[in-house]
Amino acid sequence: MIIDMHSHLFVKEWLPREFWEGIVKTAQSQAKRIMKADIPFDEMEKIALTPLWESSEKALLGEMEAAGIDKTVILPQDFEIGLSRTEVTIEEQNRLHAELMKKHPDRLIAFVGIDPRRKNSVEFLEKGIKEWGMRGLKLHPATGFFPNDRRFYPLYRKCVDLKIPVLFHSGPIIYPLRSQPAHPVYLDDVAADFPDLTLIAAHMSHTWWQDLLAIAAVKPNIFVDISGWELEVMARYEDFCRILKRFIDELGYDRILFGTDGPGFRQVCPPRDYVQLIRGLLQKSPEGIKFTAEEISAILGGNAQRILNL
Template identity: 30%
Template sequence: MLEPAVVSPGVVDAHCHAASRRFIPRSFVEGAIRNITVMHEALGVPVQPGRLVDRALEALGDHGCDELVRQMDEAGVDWSVLLLPDFTYRLKDCELTIEEMFVEHRRILERHPGRFQVLAGVDPRWGRDGLALFERGLKEYGFRGLKLYPPCGYRADDHLLYPFYELCAAWNVPVLLHMGPTSSNLDFEPARPGCVDEPARLFPKVNFILAHAATAHVDECAMLCAFRPNVYADVSGFQEGARSEGRGLSHLLRSAPAHKLLFGTDWPVFQEDARQAEHLESFLEVAREVLAGPRLRLVLRENASRLFRGR
């Protein structure tokens, strides 16, 4: 059971996605499945990649986030940050345009009042039209920040992004960037934490959040969190380590300052492994050994409340 003194008045999940195939292109899933296929083939296990992709996409039918909200309630999660990456410039098999995805995420906000904050992504190569769409998301849709996906082929320090950062500074909203490896159909090199160093220095009023604590670059991520006042990280993606020996998560929690870390699950990536309540409990089993109560509350709720709700 969760300790009320630790989680009250509720946990914030700072890294979720709508579990909907309407927002995730098939080619993205195909790239993720390819590594599973290679592993099975090496072990001599027969595998049909197309069927694995079909199965993964069939599981992405929670278009309105109803199941996510049910699991949030079960886990004691007060509200979650819903992230919308823009794959549409790089991957051309998306069901919806990025404009249509913005509208759908506004509908999710309306469907579940108070349960989500949306950070919406726009590929900077869409130019002025993309910037106008992002601003419309802030002004008209109630979105609360920018979600960037550098593996689509751009870096965080690309000057095309600077007008977006200026908007974030004007609206006092954060930027969350995917860091580390992803689908094998995308680029890994741009998703390194060092790319955030220059924009974090040039835009001191903008808070930058490194998703997944940069995965394979945890030490560099922890360094930036410690020495750049406006760089943070979320712990999403560390569930598997927490559910086994927990060494990777423990190292992260010991390396990065607690006031710079945010709890997150990366729903729906691990939905077949465990329910959200189990992921939270697994995290707490490791975190309680490293963080005292006040510092744990920072990670579970208070840091996210400051960044996304200004309190």
Template identity: 35%
Template sequence: MDHTRLEAIDVHVHIETDGRGNMSLPQAFLEASAKHFGADHRAPTLPEIADYYRRLNMGAVVFTVDIESATGHPALSNEEIATAAAEHADVLIPFASIDPAKGRAGARRFRKLVTEYGVRGLKFHPSIQDFAPNDGSAYPLLEVAQELGVPALFHTGQTGIGAGLPGGGGIKLGLSNPMLVDEVAVEFPDLTIILAHPSFPWQDEALAVANHKPNVHIDLSGWSPKYFPPQLVRYANSLLQDKVLFGSDYPLITPERWLRDFAQLDLKPHVRPKIIKDNAVRVLKLDQQEDK
């Protein structure tokens, strides 16, 4: 990926289908999420996502979510996603998702995904994977991520998945409190961590963790910037200007809409390019990849 020719890098893009009718989430979850976001449910294939971002002249971090243990729903293949992303390496950066319940076997698989398939990071969604980031279940995966120098991205805050279903579809919001990830940052001081989303209702907690732990960053996906809490904008414009990343949550929110609303925020001119691309280049080590 030649990041110098790209206008932006979106660090939060979901692969929801393998193109053969298999979906990343149960249908009830997909429908609830689409309703929550007020959007028609769309599930573009990976090649369609690549074509879309290529037209926008943007890079995109892509991943699925493995929730097999908690729900019994079969996960999409990380190997297939990584192989297909390699065919679109000018715009796509693959992350893996492995259910922490898969233990050491999952960690061995993740190592192979990084070393043999070119995967560049690890995605977690504690609420729908039904684990606490600090309970130790994900530590075998995180040990590999830290050793190999690839980031771990944790969903934080409320989720639209399961919203409105009886009992929220069994999803526990408290598992995505960013303070639980603070302990992960202590246990893995050399691991790069990304807190995904404005962390409602724990925005202040997320800002505190990112401000205190040098290895913790925040992506701004899942919300239109016009709804960002004022303290998030204030920190992004000052203390955390080097630790905040553009993310859309596509296909539920388009990068065009996100960037259009982002342009209306009162930010310093030199901060905007950091958030849109420069911080992601550093966090994802894109310069190092190109030097190899």
């Protein structure tokens, strides 16, 4: 079974204007660096955002089909406190995620996404899990809060009670979000104080992967997902193989989860290609590195199946 542990539905009205602006500005600077092209903001807005907004649900299910992905975890993102108001409230966005899961119970798994600084976060989480059938919690520290803030401990306690995992965005992030609170070191306190809580550090912390490896090596309840590494795998395949191997060696392959961070890479490396690249590790690993079929199959889905009790 293949499970995408980390994906999103990008609907224009669900996220604040600055977030979309950040994506366009990043795409502009990449175009400048890679293609030496100066693309005006308006033009880049069309190029970068239109494909992200196009028929979110239908596109996601189509991509899953093409990639052979059996199940996808969809993660709502609460950017309102950290950035600015959204046209659709976070309560409504969560409800819509839960509804999509109900509509496609074999394919989609929804997590609750809420800013822990909200006064009703514990009650809201409980409602999402117990009434709406959601399966985990997504937190986005890059909106400006530190995961080890003691004010959030009741929320983690609730996750332990409900037996659900918490997935944290981890790693440096684009404007207007903040990188510092998304450093993996801030997960260490939480992992220490809640040994029965399953924490997932998203994106293998990107370029902070060594810091994540250091923390996760001493905290067995920290898992990692490899979402958002598409470009790295395409551009620096050997480096990626070595990094993944380090994680397997030091954490064990049972704590590494496949994910895409879709639809962010839809245009450059769709889920089908990413699944192929990960599957291909079996045949195409660089000299001196070997991955086993057991490892690849656990990473692609077996581990997520276990964590999510599927």
